[in-house]
Amino acid sequence: MSATKRNVRVFRYDPAVGGDGGFRDYTLEVENASAMTMLDVLLHIQREQDPTIAFRFACRVAMCGSCGMVINGRERLACKTNVSDLPPSEDITLRPMNHFPVIKDLVVDMDPMFNKFRETLSFFEPKEQLTEPARIAPDAPEREEIRLATDCIACGCCVSSCTMVDHHPDYAGPAALARAYALIADSRDGLFQERLAAALPSCHECRTETNCTEVCPKGISPTRAIKYIQRTALVQLEVTPKEAEVEETEAPPARWEVDRATFIRGAGVAVIGAAVAVTLGSVAAITTVGPTESAAAEEWVSVGRIADLPQGKVTTVLLNYEARSGIYSQTISKPVMISRLSDEIICYKTACPHLGCTVHFENQSDEFRCACHGGTFDRSGSVIAGPPPRALDRYRHKIEGDQLLVLI
């Protein structure tokens, strides 16, 4: 077989540089397309062209679940996907999985998924009365029911493929629910009710997209697992009934004379009409002018006591706060430069408006300086010298009691 040239596009993200990341193109000679996996492709590029590419793998035989990534628009294991599995007309496109924070290039942080495993109690807890290992016959109904679900390698492909994971932060996601299902269906399990209760609310977020079922490299169907949990809960979940808190209230006397049926009919039409109008109007408004999901929510973060900020000085404070996005949250540290002159407090961002280097304050000259290209700003943040196109950016701030808060 003669060698063919394939264009390989690899998503690159460097945590030291930050930003959005993007594809870098490589060209590779492929000797035998049906014997070369994506892992081979990556290893070739790493050895021969670019040693800085980061990706994960261990077993090479679809057992460890570490090489999950998005290959040409679909979640797959790099070690199980051959070059010949992709149409020859397409570039080979390798990109990290969705819905996991990207650490570097193709390597993602899988913690959000494992936290979801924990929340749905997806670990085995044997029934107390069992002293001997319970034997489940290969043809037992539960064994047939669970089928492949115990084969999950926690690769995260299903979590990446499911768009609902991104829209519902509390959603446990397909992988955790497939695991919960395998345990709920297991007669040796000692946490039946607890697990059912923990998993059920998440199941309502499933919209039967079946993306997870399509991509699972182990042939598991998390969709089916989720439906199973819901059906089981329907008949077996023990609900502790809440005391109904209905208070007897006197009906208010009618103010004007309208016949009851007419009123209800009128009100009904009005409510439905208003609902339709509001629904359509807001859908249209949100899609045209609303903020996109990617815009991080702003929040007020406390800097500390105002009295601790020395008069006339510029103090740099490191803020630590939790940022939530999608199904995970991340602790972020952000420096803020706070200038305090008599009564005036200004909170500056440390990123230089030129190219984003870190700006610092120089006490001797009473100026802000950027070390990269010599941008210089005065006490009010205006540019004195250098290439910055505008004054230093500021955070909005407010004072509550003796505390200073900034809007991040």
Added chain:
Amino acid sequence: MSVTEDEAKPIQYRKHLRWGEHDPNRRANTPLGMWAWLWQRVSALLIVVLLVLHISLPYKLAIQFLLLLTVTFHATLGLRVILLDFNLVSIRHHRTLAWALPVVGLIAIFIVWRCIY
């Protein structure tokens, strides 16, 4: 030894990628089940619009026909979810359900319409 500013910088993870972001082949690879989900939502909105039209312009045949078509399409996709919910059809056939139910429903409604008008 002093630490330079760059070394002191904390490692910033990139915010998670989203469906279709930096993903040129994603849309072409969208599986059928996802389309079934999306089209059911789209048809729901269409039904709201057509229903309003139908109520305000009662005897327009075209609107009636479109409404019937949209409702059938929406309902058959709903049937797909119900069948999977109750495991009445194995998940193995989920792709077949996603196209066959709407096709059968639309053909049936077409025949009914021809019989009436």
